Amino acid sequence: MKSKAAVLHEVGKPWAIEEVEVKEPQANQVLIRYVAAGLCHSDMHLMTGDLPVEMPYIGGHEGAGVIEAVGPGVSRVAVGDHVVCAFIPSCGHCRWCANGMQSLCDTGATILAGHFPDGSYAFQFNGRDTGAMCMLGTFSQYATIHETSCVKIDDDLPLEVAVLCGCGVPTGWGSAVKAGNVQVGDTVVVFGVGGIGANAVQGASLAGATNIIAVDPKANKREFAEELGATHSAADGAAAGELARELTMGVGADVAIITVDVATEEVVSEAAAAIRKAGMIVLTGLAHPEALTVHLSGTDVTLMRKQIKGSLFGDCNPTEDIKKMLALYRSGKLKLDELITRQYKLEEINQGYDDLEAGENIRGVIIHAH
Ligand SMILES: NC(=O)c1ccc[n+]([C@@H]2O[C@H](COP(=O)([O-])OP(=O)(O)OC[C@H]3O[C@@H](n4cnc5c(N)ncnc54)[C@H](O)[C@@H]3O)[C@@H](O)[C@H]2O)c1
Ligand SMILES: [Zn+2]
Ligand SMILES: [Zn+2]
Incomplete structure (x- = not known):
C-alpha cells in the first residue's frame, strides 16, 4: 500500500x-x-x-x-x-x-x-x-x-x-531507575533536560532521590525540570558538580546521568568530576560512533572506584516496563x-x-x- x-x-x-x-x-x-x-x-x-x-x-x-x-x-x-x-x-x-x-x-x-x-x-x-x-x-x-x-x-x-x-520515557526513566539504580536519599545530577533528561528527572524523583540537580544551558529547560521534581538546577556541568558537593558535605553525587543532545568529552568529564567515590555515570546521550567521548583518568576511576555505564532504552524491558510506566501515568505519578x-x-x-x-x-x- x-x-x-x-x-x-x-x-x-x-x-x-x-x-x-x-x-x-x-x-x-x-x-x-x-x-x-x-x-x-x-x-x-x-x-x-x-x-x-x-x-x-x-x-x-x-x-x-x-x-x-x-x-x-x-x-x-x-x-x-x-x-x-x-x-x-x-x-x-x-x-x-x-x-x-x-x-x-x-x-x-x-x-x-x-x-x-x-x-x-x-x-x-x-x-x-x-x-x-x-x-x-x-x-x-x-x-x-x-x-x-x-x-x-x-x-x-x-x-x-x-x-x-x-523511547523518551523508558530511556530517561530507566537511565535513573534501572541503569543508575538511584536509591532513596541519593543525590543525582541530570545533564541535559530534553525528552530523555526530563524523564531521568522524573525517574530519580520517583526513586526517592533527595537532591536532583538538572543541568541545562537553557533557562526554560531548567525551570521545567524543577516542575518535574528537580530540587536544584545549574546552567553548566561545573556549577552542577560544585552544587552536588555543597549539598553532600563535599562527598559528591551518587549518580550522574548524561542525556545531552550530543555527548562530548567535556560533559563526560564534568559528570566524572561531579560523582562521589564509587559513584556512577550513566551515559545515555549519543554522539558520532567514531567520536571518543570518554577521556578520564584511569587512576581516578580506579582509586575512587568510579563506575561508568552505557545505557540503551534505559536498560528497560519493553514488554514489562512500558506497561509499568503507563500504570504510573494512570496513577498520576508519572x-x-x-x-x-x-x-x-x-x-x-x-x-x-x-x-x-x-x-x-x-x-x-x-x-x-x-
Ligand atoms: N541510549 C539510548 O537508548 C537513547 C535513546 C534515545 C535517545 N538517546 C540520545 O539521548 C540524547 C538526548 O535526546 P533528547 O531527545 O532528549 O534530546 P533533546 O535535544 O530534547 O535534549 C537535549 C538537551 O541537552 C541540553 N544540552 C546541550 N548541551 C548541554 C550541556 N553541555 N550540558 C547540559 N545540557 C546540555 C540541550 O539544551 C537540550 O535541552 C540524544 O543524544 C539522543 O540521541 C539515547
Ligand atoms: Zn529516541
Ligand atoms: Zn531477544
Missing part, C-alpha cells in the same frame, strides 16, 4: 515528505497505522550525520498506533490492538531477553540499517528497498513492522501521549501530557526539528492524518 512518510535523502538536508510503498506483512509481521510519532533527538542525529545510515531513509522510532493487519503466525497482537512500539524489538528468547536484558535483544542488530534481521525491507521508495529507523519508520502514516516491536496497551490510553513510552510541548502535522516535521534545535521543545509529537 501507499503511505506518506518523512524521508531523508542527504545529510544536512531537511526531511522530504514522499510517497512510499509499504509491503504486505510477512510471517510474524504486522501492518500498523501510526497515530503519533515523537520527535526524538536520535532522528536529528540522522540529519546531522552523527548516526550514519544509508539514504534515502525513512525516519521515526518513537511511535504508537493501531494494528490494521497481521501476517501468518502473529500471536503477540491482533487486528485492532492499540500498541506502543519499542525502538528495539524483544524476541523473548535470545540470551539477552532470557536474562531480562531485552534492550540488548539480538534481533535489534539491524535497527540502524533499518531492515529486518533477515535482510528484507518493509518499505520501498521509487521502486527500491529503503531502510526505516529502528525497523519502525514512525514518520510514515503506515508501516509493516515485526510483532516483537509491539507492546499492546489498554484501549483507553491516548496513543498521542502513550507514544512517548516508545507526567506525560506535560512533556508534549507541541503537536505537529507530518508536513510540519522540519518546523518540529527547528523547534527542538532551538531548545523550545521537551517533546514535539507528530499526529498523523489518514
Whole structure:
C-alpha cells in the first residue's frame, strides 16, 4: 500500500515528505497505522550525520498506533490492538531477553540499517528497498513492522501521549531507575533536560532521590525540570558538580546521568568530576560512533572506584516496563501530557526539528492524518 512518510535523502538536508510503498506483512509481521510519532533527538542525529545510515531513509522510532493487519503466525497482537512500539524489538528468547536484558535483544542488530534481521525491507521508495529507523519508520502514516516491536496497551490510553513510552520515557526513566539504580536519599545530577533528561528527572524523583540537580544551558529547560521534581538546577556541568558537593558535605553525587543532545568529552568529564567515590555515570546521550567521548583518568576511576555505564532504552524491558510506566501515568505519578510541548502535522516535521534545535521543545509529537 501507499503511505506518506518523512524521508531523508542527504545529510544536512531537511526531511522530504514522499510517497512510499509499504509491503504486505510477512510471517510474524504486522501492518500498523501510526497515530503519533515523537520527535526524538536520535532522528536529528540522522540529519546531522552523527548516526550514519544509508539514504534515502525513512525516519521515526518513537511511535504508537493501531494494528490494521497481521501476517501468518502473529500471536503477540491482533487486528485492532492499540500498541506502543519499542525502538528495539524483544524476541523473548535470545540470551539477552532470557536474562531480562531485552534492550540488548539480538534481533535489534539491524535497527540502524533499518531492515529486518533477515535482510528484507518493509518499505520501498521509487521502486527500491529503503531502510526505516529502528525497523519502525514512525514518520510514515503506515508501516509493516515485526510483532516483537509491539507492546499492546489498554484501549483507553491516548496513543498521542502513550507514544512517548516508545523511547523518551523508558530511556530517561530507566537511565535513573534501572541503569543508575538511584536509591532513596541519593543525590543525582541530570545533564541535559530534553525528552530523555526530563524523564531521568522524573525517574530519580520517583526513586526517592533527595537532591536532583538538572543541568541545562537553557533557562526554560531548567525551570521545567524543577516542575518535574528537580530540587536544584545549574546552567553548566561545573556549577552542577560544585552544587552536588555543597549539598553532600563535599562527598559528591551518587549518580550522574548524561542525556545531552550530543555527548562530548567535556560533559563526560564534568559528570566524572561531579560523582562521589564509587559513584556512577550513566551515559545515555549519543554522539558520532567514531567520536571518543570518554577521556578520564584511569587512576581516578580506579582509586575512587568510579563506575561508568552505557545505557540503551534505559536498560528497560519493553514488554514489562512500558506497561509499568503507563500504570504510573494512570496513577498520576508519572507526567506525560506535560512533556508534549507541541503537536505537529507530518508536513510540519522540519518546523518540529527547528523547534527542538532551538531548545523550545521537551517533546514535539507528530499526529498523523489518514
Ligand atoms: N541510549 C539510548 O537508548 C537513547 C535513546 C534515545 C535517545 N538517546 C540520545 O539521548 C540524547 C538526548 O535526546 P533528547 O531527545 O532528549 O534530546 P533533546 O535535544 O530534547 O535534549 C537535549 C538537551 O541537552 C541540553 N544540552 C546541550 N548541551 C548541554 C550541556 N553541555 N550540558 C547540559 N545540557 C546540555 C540541550 O539544551 C537540550 O535541552 C540524544 O543524544 C539522543 O540521541 C539515547
Ligand atoms: Zn529516541
Ligand atoms: Zn531477544
